Amino acid sequence: MSGRRMIPSVAVARAVVAVAALAFAATSAHAADAPAWAADAPPDTALHGFLGTLSDSTDRYFGMSASPLDTAGLEESQGEEQGPGGDRARFGYAPSFAFSRVDGSTFGGSVHLDGPHRLGRLEASLGYAVSSKRWLGGGSYRGRRARGEGIWILAADGGRALANLNRDYREQVLDGARALGTGSDRAHYLRHDGWNLGVERDDRAERWRLGVGFRDQLESPLATEATWTLFHRPLVVGPNLPAAFGRAREVAVSGGVRLPLLPLRLEADYWSAGPALGSDLVYDRARVALGGDASLGRLASLVPQLAWGVLHGNRVPQESFFLGAGPTLVSIPRDALAGSSFAIAKLDLVGAGDLLRTLRLPHPAMLDLRGALFAATAAAGGADPFGGPARLGADFPDRREWLSEAGISLRYDPGLFGITLKASEAWPLGATDRHERFQLVATHALDLLRRPRDDN
């Protein structure tokens, strides 16, 4: 009976259906996982047929969006050519309001002109500071031009402005909000009158960048003028640390490079001002930072960061390195310590998943929070701009000056301007009279390094 069998017809039908189903399943699995054969058709027709099958499924998914173009009535001669002369220049304006304890409320506005052909943005602003009774404002230009694998950026500004004494870090929005709301702005300020020019060549793939700049600015101290707050709270920091008065004519060189093989980025900045440039202030200032991240599977990122800075010459407050809050130590109030040298080492372990989902807490999709653990140690050395005795370590902080902490943080990336909102709680480590401290900052992922270019 080999090759011949007596079987019931219903069973045959069932068997055929089952085999057909199995064959279909096997074919599908085959197509999905490894070599599919369509050798019957001519070579290119077969490829186009293969891609066409994928396209058909895309058509079904996207429906109307994927429907072919109806070319009826498309008359080239009636086309609306973009131009003439290329893009149109675009004009815009916006009111502005700022608040600080040195200027009080500053009401004003700005106008800008976006040039055609990506010629850049020209902006002018004017505002009146009510408490310091000063007009502030000026003009600025920022242009960006892609050339081959490089991007050239030209930035210039001039006028009278409020500047932070801590030139390495400023929270544009939150500083003002804290000052206005609760008087808890701890930053210190100075006045800049003059101009600033910088040119930078940035690699399109962000492998390296190099920039040079020059500024000629009269720097002057400011006193606290506005002691009121919206919620009638007393100022947390009353007096404003006075800057040294003088003209700063300074050259700056800035560079950054992605290290080969390692997931790290190195950045270095150098500023120099002296008599050769006609500067009243004489100093050499350098800052080096290293940071990166390594993924631990798909669970978390390990983020090590290091920075070191040193100031030689006139150790004026406005060129000092500040320590406290921001990207430095959470357990120290903002800019509470400063010196002519500083160093910091940080390590963050940032969870990759949605924390609330992991904890099975119902939440709206927009609230995508990530949790993190961190530890940091930092110190400031050398001359103290607050008037205290000089600390050990003019070039590198002495080991007795180091302060350490560990903590937890929640991070939220809203997808706006590359910022990360970070709420942190830190506990000091070692023998110390510091206490547990909370801070909320708007920052970015590698906060000791410069913010990644956002104008790709």
Added chain:
Amino acid sequence: MSFLAVFLAAAISPPGPTLAVEDTMHTEVPPIVVHAPRVTLDEILARVARGEAKRESLLTDQTFLATARVVAHAAEKGKEPSLYSETVVRVYKKRPDKVKAVVLRRYRATPKGKGSGGDASIRFGPGMGERLVNFAFRPESRRDFKYHIVGRDIVGNHVVYRIAFEPRSLLVPGQPEGLVWVDTNDFVIVRQEIGFERSPAPLFLERMDRMVIEREQEAGHWVLRRVLVRATATFPIPKLGRTVDLSLQFDDYAINSGLPDSLFRGGSGRVAVEGD
């Protein structure tokens, strides 16, 4: 067909046992053993980078019709998808830096009125490298992504590799990941599906549902055919709803046709798209 035959045979045959006749031909095909080193993933990635660079280098000028479309309520229960806007543009490109766009049609479902937001714009650059397709496969991107081979499809005399990529860094959420189909005859990407494990902008965008990029072969050159995106907003957008499709289609290509420089005088590649 065979199922139908068996079914009919079963239907017309008398009840009870039936004699089944084996009519299948048996044949033996000797296996062919091929001794060749399998191409490694690194080699494939290097060849893709070279293939893409070669593809770009062979293009001196391009002309095509680009259609930008916005579809409202693309996938919402109880609402039919509706065309919100369509802009058709004839684009001319020429190496090294010439580009010109001529708008041929502008359609908007609802007239512009008070409360309309500003229009979006598309800028056609002079480049023909199609970074949108190969951004994860350019040599400088190799250290930013992890890759693995998902499968191979043998289609005629083409071997098409499917290669998945995902961002190496998890520090910044909302980075793209995806799957590309690579035709190993030219080592050119012929199709790409991009996904986002997490929304790149959770404040506004609940999720990117799907993104598909397709290429087609025109006069022997692989060029963009279409880019289709479906996104779900966190909050309903007036007139557009929560689920919106954005599509860019490219038709009617003419490649290396020797466009004269005079064609580009006074032109630009920037086009305002009715899309709020």
